[in-house]
Amino acid sequence: MTSLNFNDQNVILRTISDAPPTHYTVKIQSVSLLTKNSLEKYKSGDFETGGYKWKLAFYPNGNKNKNVTDHTSLYLVMSGSNAPQISSEVYAVFRLFLLDQNNRNYLVFEVLIFAKHRLIFLYAFHVHFLEQKEMRFHGLKLEWGFDLFVPHGVFTEASNGLLIDDTCVLGAEVFVSKESSTGKGECLSMLDGESYDSKVFTAGDQKWKIQLYPKGKSNGVGTHLALYLALAEPKSLPRGWKIYVEFSLRLLDQVHARHQFITLGHFKQASMGFVLKDTCFVEVEVTVHGITSDCSQIVKQ
Template sequence: MDTQLFIEGNILTGRDAPPSHYLFKIESFSLLSKAPLPKYTSNQFDAGGYKWKLSLYPSGDKQKDGEGFISIYLALTETSSFSSGWDVNVVFNFFILDQLQNKYIVVQEWIERRYHAMKTEWGITKFIDLEMFHNPLKGYLIDDTCVFGAEVFVVKSTFKGERLSMVKEPTTYFYTWKVSNFSTLSSDQYHYSMSFGDQKWQFGFNPRGVGEGKGSYISLYLFIPASSIPDSTKLFVNFILRVKDQMNGKDFLFQSTFIMCTQIF
């Protein structure tokens, strides 16, 4: 059975059933409130497929103007394995046990909160007034013992974004491709070199040209197989293509810089 109370402008609902996801019983609360640590963090618990912890400030979170209250927060843990751009949208609420009526009281503010890499903790700085909490007629603190709880419901989660990793001293590869019997090569297809380098680069060319260069130029390309690097990877590449002048030593050079995707370039 649910009951409703009206305390200091907030509608509070009391119910018989305990919180679904976590109960946090504190014995000797007075000793905890006098301890030098400003907060106590609970053990880890599971809810909605994620790992969570409760943080309780028995004398209030003074950095957020919570002095005179109990402050309570819900933190999402073990996020290091999440891909970049992740977020988790959550609806949660906190409970405190009225031990006189044996009912779990919750402030009715079921607001959706977004957890992400820059914000892994949400909560209520002024969860309950300490004067009210210590009032024996309220039943929140009996024999120096109190009980808090939490329910956590994941609305949706998304993982999107990308990671940029730059190499300070990238490897430079040199490769020479000698093409024999050039005049006999078919112009209906590309011709490929052997692969070279860790990413298995290849040269490819058409002896009669393709596209705008068809019939007037040699078309020369640098390729990388899509299987050589992970999906959706981009490579920043600085390269030089050289056609050797075997008579006078005046080689023809083409130098460029591109950001390449995991396709043929």
């Protein structure tokens, strides 16, 4: 299902996804007690992504400060001591999730904007392209989201699966695109080099990194995008040791939420949603099943 709400140049896109949120999921039990205890909103715990801490703010009966009475409201909030000050800004794109507990899929909300520089005139018709909108977080504006998230009647109707046994499940994906002060980020930009390495991360007590070859590698040079999981410090692994790992690599479709491997032609095509503003996002899930060592080395010791 796809629904577009037009508000000036902003578009709220509602889709359904089988994939769970990448960065954070929170299960809220006894939602009705929030109202009974005169609590207007629920704030989740902090989660970290893109070098910043975030949380979700959920208003089950609507944000009264925005005069919302017939919808639930949901917002992404910057939190923690590393939230930007008034003089600095952080730009991020995000998607917020609500689980349909009956069908085990997610209702996904995101903000898009018309890409004016890609407006095409085709005979008598205008062809508009949409791209994810970067939301600007700063000291005077630490939250963005949806005042009219889901109609209250739709949310509370059990047959819709959004609130079951007085419990709902929310989630978020957040991608920091740029900062006005430090220039840090979790994205790969200027995709014209031979290869790019992600920041180092830890899984199974080992340090890893993602390697992206935007022009391909080996037999795929010039035809396919290449993406690898690699040990960040391979020389630190003792001689004769082997690591058995199960992993999945994904290239994020920033528009349609389809994650897949594609040819370079599709990768570079703006309307496909994999590259927006010369930026793409990749992610990996890593499970270390075991490590074997060289027994002869152990005996000698």
